[in-house]
Amino acid sequence: MKFSGKIWVFGDDVDTDQIIPARYLTSSDPEVLAKHCMEDADPAFPEKVGRGDIIVAGKNFGSGSSREHAPIAIKAAGVACVIAESFARIFFRNAFNMGLPIFVCEGLSRVVKEGDVVHVDGDKGEITIEGKSKRFRVAPIPPFMQGLIEDGGLMAHVKKRLAAQGARPAV
Amino acid sequence: MGKTLTQKILEDHCEEKDLAAGQIIQCRVDIALGNDVTAPLAIQAFEGLGIDGVFDPDRVVLVPDHFVPNKDIAAATQAKVMRQFARKYAIKNYFEVGQMGIEHALLPEKGLVTAGDVVIGADSHTCTYGALGAFATGVGSTDLAAVMATGRCWFRVPEAMRFIYHGKRQAWVTGKDLILHTIGDIGVDGALYRAMEFTGEAVASLSMDDRLTMANMTIEAGAKNGIFEVDETTRAYLEGRALRPPRVFRADTDAVYVEERDYDVSKISPRIAFPSLPGNVRPVEEAEDIQIDQVVIGSCTNGRLSDLRVAAKILAGRRVHPDVRLIVFPATQEIYLNALREGILEVFVAAGAAVSTPTCGPCLGGHMGILAEGERALATTNRNFPGRMGHPKSEVYLASPAVAAASAVTGKITHPARVAGEESI
Numbered sequence A: 001m002k003f004s005g006k007i008w009v010f011g012d013d014v015d016t017d018q019i020i021p022a023r024y025l026t027s028s029d030p031e032v033l034a035k036h037c038m039e040d041a042d043p044a045f046p047e048k049v050g051r052g053d054i055i056v057a058g059k060n061f062g063s064g065s066s067r068e069h070a071p072i073a074i075k076a077a078g079v080a081c082v083i084a085e086s087f088a089r090i091f092f093r094n095a096f097n098m099g100l101p102i103f104v105c106e107g108l109s110r111v112v113k114e115g116d117v118v119h120v121d122g123d124k125g126e127i128t129i130e131g132k133s134k135r136f137r138v139a140p141i142p143p144f145m146q147g148l149i150e151d152g153g154l155m156a157h158v159k160k161r162l163a164a165q166g167a168r169p170a171v
Numbered sequence B: 001m002g003k004t005l006t007q008k009i010l011e012d013h014c015e016e017k018d019l020a021a022g023q024i025i026q027c028r029v030d031i032a033l034g035n036d037v038t039a040p041l042a043i044q045a046f047e048g049l050g051i052d053g054v055f056d057p058d059r060v061v062l063v064p065d066h067f068v069p070n071k072d073i074a075a076a077t078q079a080k081v082m083r084q085f086a087r088k089y090a091i092k093n094y095f096e097v098g099q100m101g102i103e104h105a106l107l108p109e110k111g112l113v114t115a116g117d118v119v120i121g122a123d124s125h126t127c128t129y130g131a132l133g134a135f136a137t138g139v140g141s142t143d144l145a146a147v148m149a150t151g152r153c154w155f156r157v158p159e160a161m162r163f164i165y166h167g168k169r170q171a172w173v174t175g176k177d178l179i180l181h182t183i184g185d186i187g188v189d190g191a192l193y194r195a196m197e198f199t200g201e202a203v204a205s206l207s208m209d210d211r212l213t214m215a216n217m218t219i220e221a222g223a224k225n226g227i228f229e230v231d232e233t234t235r236a237y238l239e240g241r242a243l244r245p246p247r248v249f250r251a252d253t254d255a256v257y258v259e260e261r262d263y264d265v266s267k268i269s270p271r272i273a274f275p276s277l278p279g280n281v282r283p284v285e286e287a288e289d290i291q292i293d294q295v296v297i298g299s300c301t302n303g304r305l306s307d308l309r310v311a312a313k314i315l316a317g318r319r320v321h322p323d324v325r326l327i328v329f330p331a332t333q334e335i336y337l338n339a340l341r342e343g344i345l346e347v348f349v350a351a352g353a354a355v356s357t358p359t360c361g362p363c364l365g366g367h368m369g370i371l372a373e374g375e376r377a378l379a380t381t382n383r384n385f386p387g388r389m390g391h392p393k394s395e396v397y398l399a400s401p402a403v404a405a406a407s408a409v410t411g412k413i414t415h416p417a418r419v420a421g422e423e424s425i
């Protein structure tokens, strides 16, 4: 998995209410959610974010509610991947289940600035900032979760198992 | 190597043996929960599988609570998706408006969760049921869809932190104050990916309502789950209520905890979480004189009968301050009915409060009490993120029902003893 893109930088503890405020949860349409992505953290974000851009954030990104609307909104807004110092547990799970690539990378958020271009090499486990020589390490993804990504997310994984084993296999 | 209480329950529910922290396992799920916000997405994913039913219709629970009674047409449409799904697959644990409650108050009350269970819910506060000695955790909608199809869910076996509470609580100090103090101590990611196990004589003296409040907020420290040992209080609560027999697990005496914290509760006064993080906690003494526009008593954290009783004791014979809107949300229909019979609702209305039917309402900025720009609320809920109760530039302070009731009377954040004396209930 490789990504290169312009970054938007956010701080620590960006919660799901900032990613997609609850007032928009009466819809689960990705296009609607994308229009309000990150709105309570940065009201102009939905306007200015471009396809293939990358979000870089501090620790505990995605804390708060279990709403899958959060990774859906980010993905639908065109963001290629999210890199953070750490992720809240349910957000981490949801991102894998939904197929939004996320990377845990210590130190990156402290040195980048908005508009920098970063290169993510998920296979080598490495991130670099364009024009700088320092390399940042990316935490490895557990094998089971790599399998989820290879299958195209949790539902595709379940479907594959259903087809292989008949009804109601273990996921 | 010794196992923690959480690891014991997980091991009982999976094929893998000798679990170690960090391992990924496939677990049998006893109860799977969805609500009007998260279930529609799960239903969409489930229907894409092309199978003809859920793994066990009696183990799927669907509760419309976030935007009901339907806030608008979009909310009505979501609620309808869930209702139709429940009918189609004969899911009897669907609770219609008029019989429902906020999910995390409703499931324990109806006996749907018992000790030793593995429960997943597409709602982050599913961790509430750890108060009953169950492993319960929040997941996303897609996870819920997979569990509805297979009855199983993947988990990473968590490390555990142990929290030991000693001493005697001060007057007006509740489970809410203990958990706020704890989150303030370890921070909003202090227990990230971990289990929080609660023990010590000071929690043994807590009522089930107080324990439910504490387990409810473990997600606010980033935890995977929170859990209490089963004792007489648990057994008494489950008796005649739990639909399945409780199964009691204990941590090994040599269980490994990555961290232990000790608290002397006699030193803990009522606690307030300041905007805009649940970990931004200070003693009430440092918050007094902060003026408030709205007080909300309710939610899955503090909308149970004992919460309403404490608030009513303080409000009896007093009036809500003229500059404050007090809104009270009993968490379930049963709590509403009991509060009605006990005369508690009359106390609220006579004091000048608005009393609502059960709903999540303003807790997540949904409806029924949204804040305008610059307004400030004191709430017994669990989150005070920016914009949580309305305008992104409004503020929410979190506290116990006792502090909330006292503050509604004075119009500013207030220690309950100042209004109602030194003797709490």
Ligand code: SF4
Pocket: B065, B066, B102, B103, B104, B123, B125, B299, B300, B301, B359, B360, B363, B364, B381, B382
């Ligand atoms: S009361 Fe608040 S925290 Fe509890 S389930 Fe409803 S929205 Fe979530």
